Amino acid sequence: MMDKVELLAPAGDLERLKINLLYGADAVYFGGEKFGMRANATNFSKEEIKQACNFAHKLQKKVYLTLNIVFHNEEIEPVYDYMKEVVAFGIDAFIVSDPSLIPYIKENFPQVEVHLSTQNSTTNYETVLFFKDQGVDRIVLARELNKKQIKEIIDKTKIDIEVFIHGAMCTCMSGRCALSNYITNRDANRGGCSQVCRFNFQTKSNQDFTMATKDLNMAEYIKDLIEIGVKSLKIEGRMRSIYYLATVVGAYRKIIDAYYDKSLTDEFLKQQKQILSRVANRETSTHYFNKEANYKDQYYTGRVEISNQDYLGQVISYENKLLKFYERNYFKVGDTVELFTPKKESIIFTVEKLYDENKNKVEVARHPDNIYYLFLDTDILIEEYSMLRLIQS
Amino acid sequence: MEIIVKPEQEISSYISCQIKNFLLPLNNYSVEYSKTYTLAEIKEIRNKYPKINIFVSMNKNFMNEELDTIKQILLELDKLNLSGIFFYDLALLKLKKDLNLSIELVWSQTHMVTNYRTCNYYYDMKVKYAYLSKEITKEEIIEISKNSKIKLIVELISKPSIAFSKRKLVSHYYENLKLPKQQLLSIFERISNTNLLAVENNDGVFFLKNKILNGCFILDDLLKTNIDYILLKEDFIQHDMFLQITKQINFYLNNYTKMSKKDKNNWLEKQKELLGEDTGFFYQKTIYRVKK
Numbered sequence: 001m002m003d004k005v006e007l008l009a010p011a012g013d014l015e016r017l018k019i020n021l022l023y024g025a026d027a028v029y030f031g032g033e034k035f036g037m038r039a040n041a042t043n044f045s046k047e048e049i050k051q052a053c054n055f056a057h058k059l060q061k062k063v064y065l066t067l068n069i070v071f072h073n074e075e076i077e078p079v080y081d082y083m084k085e086v087v088a089f090g091i092d093a094f095i096v097s098d099p100s101l102i103p104y105i106k107e108n109f110p111q112v113e114v115h116l117s118t119q120n121s122t123t124n125y126e127t128v129l130f131f132k133d134q135g136v137d138r139i140v141l142a143r144e145l146n147k148k149q150i151k152e153i154i155d156k157t158k159i160d161i162e163v164f165i166h167g168a169m170c171t172c173m174s175g176r177c178a179l180s181n182y183i184t185n186r187d188a189n190r191g192g193c194s195q196v197c198r199f200n201f202q203t204k205s206n207q208d209f210t211m212a213t214k215d216l217n218m219a220e221y222i223k224d225l226i227e228i229g230v231k232s233l234k235i236e237g238r239m240r241s242i243y244y245l246a247t248v249v250g251a252y253r254k255i256i257d258a259y260y261d262k263s264l265t266d267e268f269l270k271q272q273k274q275i276l277s278r279v280a281n282r283e284t285s286t287h288y289f290n291k292e293a294n295y296k297d298q299y300y301t302g303r304v305e306i307s308n309q310d311y312l313g314q315v316i317s318y319e320n321k322l323l324k325f326y327e328r329n330y331f332k333v334g335d336t337v338e339l340f341t342p343k344k345e346s347i348i349f350t351v352e353k354l355y356d357e358n359k360n361k362v363e364v365a366r367h368p369d370n371i372y373y374l375f376l377d378t379d380i381l382i383e384e385y386s387m388l389r390l391i392q393s
Numbered sequence: 394m395e396i397i398v399k400p401e402q403e404i405s406s407y408i409s410c411q412i413k414n415f416l417l418p419l420n421n422y423s424v425e426y427s428k429t430y431t432l433a434e435i436k437e438i439r440n441k442y443p444k445i446n447i448f449v450s451m452n453k454n455f456m457n458e459e460l461d462t463i464k465q466i467l468l469e470l471d472k473l474n475l476s477g478i479f480f481y482d483l484a485l486l487k488l489k490k491d492l493n494l495s496i497e498l499v500w501s502q503t504h505m506v507t508n509y510r511t512c513n514y515y516y517d518m519k520v521k522y523a524y525l526s527k528e529i530t531k532e533e534i535i536e537i538s539k540n541s542k543i544k545l546i547v548e549l550i551s552k553p554s555i556a557f558s559k560r561k562l563v564s565h566y567y568e569n570l571k572l573p574k575q576q577l578l579s580i581f582e583r584i585s586n587t588n589l590l591a592v593e594n595n596d597g598v599f600f601l602k603n604k605i606l607n608g609c610f611i612l613d614d615l616l617k618t619n620i621d622y623i624l625l626k627e628d629f630i631q632h633d634m635f636l637q638i639t640k641q642i643n644f645y646l647n648n649y650t651k652m653s654k655k656d657k658n659n660w661l662e663k664q665k666e667l668l669g670e671d672t673g674f675f676y677q678k679t680i681y682r683v684k685k
């Protein structure tokens with residue numbers, strides 16, 4: 001039987017890690033308190049790394065820890081001690097960009113895989129073969145490659161290849177950008193990137209120069225990626241909300257499963273793309289996959305991010321036909337909403353009765369983070385981390 | 394310590410300033426340089442100036458479809474008695490071995506050459522030189538030098554190259570305005586008061602800081618640390634000014650042991666007047682964690 005492609009999701013904290021795994025990710029990646037490329041995300045303490053490994057392994061899933069900063073002298077020695085400590089918790093792979101770490105990991109922790117970070121911007125099969133010789137188990141390819149190039153790399157190297165399928169894109173090649181260093185004094189390659197590529201720059205004309213890219217969305221090409229032999233499909237966004245992650249991971253899980261079940265129809269794909277588009281806060285593109293990224297793949301009006309109000313609440317419990325939840329965004333009686341669960345269950349219904357925390361009847365839920373109840377008559381299994389989203393107001 | 398010049402004009406003008414080491418970026422296979430050279434031009438320079446030392450830059454991320462040509466080029470370059478090839482893509486390490494090339498390599502990963510341990514890794518991989526990142530401090534350079542056997546190259550004078558994108562961002566800008574495409578755009582970031590140049594070619598766009606990095610302030614420390622090479626990059630610097638600073642630095646390297654403290658200070662003042670006072674990250678650490 002063909003091995004299923006891996007769905008790999010980003011975890012900014014323990015809660016996001018759980019959401020990702022429950023909603024269908026096969027593996028998660030995250031940074032510890034040091035050495036990862038998102039220095040300003042919440043990141044994981046050693047105790048949390050231990051909990052993350054335990055949680056994932058109970059579900060037969062994997063955890064990858066990022067150690068992919070560009071090390072300066074002051075960080076390079078401490079990383080060795082850090083690796084020793086976290087390996088004991090059961091990390092399945094380190095994601096590294098500095099090749100000097102590879103022989104050390106292979107020699108000292110043979111049970112841990114080494115994944116080469118996209119920070120290295122690996123773009124050809126000779127480079128992949130170089131890293132394969134060094135003992136790397138998996139390469140995360142540069143985002144600047146097309147389908148033919150990815151396939152040729154896979155065919156000629158026979159090593160596990162991981163590609164990004166969804167999320168924000170860097171304007172510049174990963175590792176080849178220090179805009180953040182020079183404009184904000186924040187080190188782009190040590191996790192401090194201030195996203196200068198989303199700034200506006202003045203020119204001599206009255207039209208600012210901008211270079212912010214649209215997001216990546218490869219939903220339509222999951223089939224292609226699986227068929228050319230990609231081993232892992234990676235979602236970007238360690239700092240994204242739990243609703244975003246549940247939706248995006250859930251949608252890709254369904255697409256992948258449908259591919260293997262031979263039930264991936266155009267109509268099904270269209271539905272999933274619609275779901276993905278509703279959590280997107282930017283327009284999306286496939287960027288380099290079918291062509292060189294062009295004029296249409298970026299913005300000309302500076303930072304464009306649409307706030308999304310679809311996420312209505314996170315379910316706490318369901319008893320006696322009352323759904324208890326934390327409210328996240330305003331909604332009201334009469335709105336059409338969807339309840340969806342980590343096990344891919346979903347029900348769309350009209351809100352008939354809504355109650356506040358003291359079970360007083362109300363017409364609107366207007367206070368984020370407050371507890372509300374709504375009446376719902378359903379037989380579906382409603383688990384922890386089920387969520388509500390708005391379909392129509 | 395020796396000077397390497399990355400030229401923009403006729404090689405002879407630098408030779409007359411006693412420069413004997415040159416960095417020539419190979420056309421189509423190097424990025425983030427304004428002037429590049431074809432293989433034929435490099436051969437011609439080699440023949441015309443047999444006594445100069447030539448480094449060639451091939452610091453691009455290579456694509457599959459370029460690899461066959463790159464192999465042929467490497468075989469040609471190997472015959473030219475070059476001093477080294479500046480590389481970014483680690484395919485070069487494998488190709489050197491596969492093709493049994495004798496040419497030396499220069500680890501040139503722009504923003505990634507930042508610590509001694511990784512320098513030592515490349516040294517063990519038979520890489521002779523490391524072209525240090527510009528985003529590290531003088532102290533970090535000194536520490537790398539003390540803890541690594543690899544020969545170090547420090548970029549001392551340049552308009553620093555700070556980012557590279559495969560996207561044709563300058564063309565896109567003009568396309569959006571429905572204006573004829575151009576390849577150069579001067580841009581300004583208001584809050585940090587920073588001028589950049591966006592330069593486009595067939596490979597994409599690179600960004601230069603439009604202000605000269607003046608490393609003269611750390612030259613004495615680099616000499617004390619026995620740094621092997623300093624690189625002077627002419628890209629977008631006025632030629633006469635560049636020749637002047639090249640002569641000045643050459644003078645300093647030849648005379649610093651005989652110069653008094655006052656002479657040195659006067660010399661520094663002169664360079665400050667000529668180039669300004671932007672010392673880049675030599676005295677400024679970057680931060681990367683903005684909250685605890």
